[in-house]
Structures are given as structure tokens and as C-alpha cells.
Amino acid sequence: MRPTVFCRSICALCGALVLGATAASAQTTQTLTINASVASRAELTLTPTTISFPDADPTATPSIPANTTVSVTAKVRSSGTPTLKVLANGDLASGGDSIAIGNVTWTASGGPFIAGTMNKTTSQDAATFSAGSGSFSGTFTYKLANSWNYAVGSYAQTATYTLTAP
Numbered sequence: 001m002r003p004t005v006f007c008r009s010i011c012a013l014c015g016a017l018v019l020g021a022t023a024a025s026a027q028t029t030q031t032l033t034i035n036a037s038v039a040s041r042a043e044l045t046l047t048p049t050t051i052s053f054p055d056a057d058p059t060a061t062p063s064i065p066a067n068t069t070v071s072v073t074a075k076v077r078s079s080g081t082p083t084l085k086v087l088a089n090g091d092l093a094s095g096g097d098s099i100a101i102g103n104v105t106w107t108a109s110g111g112p113f114i115a116g117t118m119n120k121t122t123s124q125d126a127a128t129f130s131a132g133s134g135s136f137s138g139t140f141t142y143k144l145a146n147s148w149n150y151a152v153g154s155y156a157q158t159a160t161y162t163l164t165a166p
Helices: 003-020
Strands: 041-047 063-065 070-077 083-088 092-094 097-099 104-109 124-128 134-145 159-164
Antiparallel strands (some): 063 134, 070 134, 083 124, 104 134
16 A cells, blocks of 8 residues: 555544544533412493483483493403402582482493492392403493482582402
């Protein structure tokens, strides 16, 4: 064998050994713990926040519809059963005259909202929720029982809606 061919053969063998060698590597792992806090929450939106009952002939219009409907959105995050209640802060009042708040009723569309009658002493259910969380939208439509016995005046009162997510 000639020296040139011999050297080439040795160089080819050395290159194959170097190329076939694997580099040493190191590896380590670490665990990450991920925590999240999720608490009960309640968010209630009524739009608009003012309604009016126009004057009407009690014979022709025994039940006066409000000038507008009220859109209601209840967003709840709960481990229990949420509640939506309404309590009137008194009777409709005009100076020393009043109209019993129980003459104001409402109907509801969109679950879980329900119909009812205003009350100034006992909170009334305005929705019947299932346990858990969600976002719910609907509409309340209010009416005032009309009467010839009402004294002339401009009457007003407020009612408080309370959404609770236990």
C-alpha cells in the first residue's frame, strides 16, 4: 500500500470516529405549581333606571303600562344558589297622598327572571336561579293598577334590587 493511500484511509477512519461520537448533555426538571383564586361575584344592571306611568282614564285603561321596559342583566359566580330580590322603599308618594306600592306589578321575559308585585315590607323574588354561575339577560315590564280613587299629584318612589351570589 502506498503511503498516500494509507494516510487517506487513516484520515477517513479518524473522521468517522469523530463524527460518530456524541456530545455529553445535562438535563434537569422543576415543577411549577399554579394557583388561582375564584371568589363569588355578583353584578346587576338595570337599564333604564327610571320608569314612568302616564295618566290614563281608569275606565278605559284599568292597568297603565310603564313608558318603557327595563332590561336586566345578572352576572353571577357562585358556589350556592344566587338570588335576585326587590324591595320597594315605600308607597308611591305625592306630598301627603299615596298609592299603595302593591298596585305596581311586573312581568318578566328571559329566564330565570319571574313576574311579581312590588312590596314595601317583604323582599320579593325577581328571579329563580339554579345553583352555580352564569350571565342572564331579560326584560321587566311594569304596570300600575289604575283607579278613580287616586288623588291628583305626581307620585314617586324607589325600589332596591339586590343580587346575591353566596
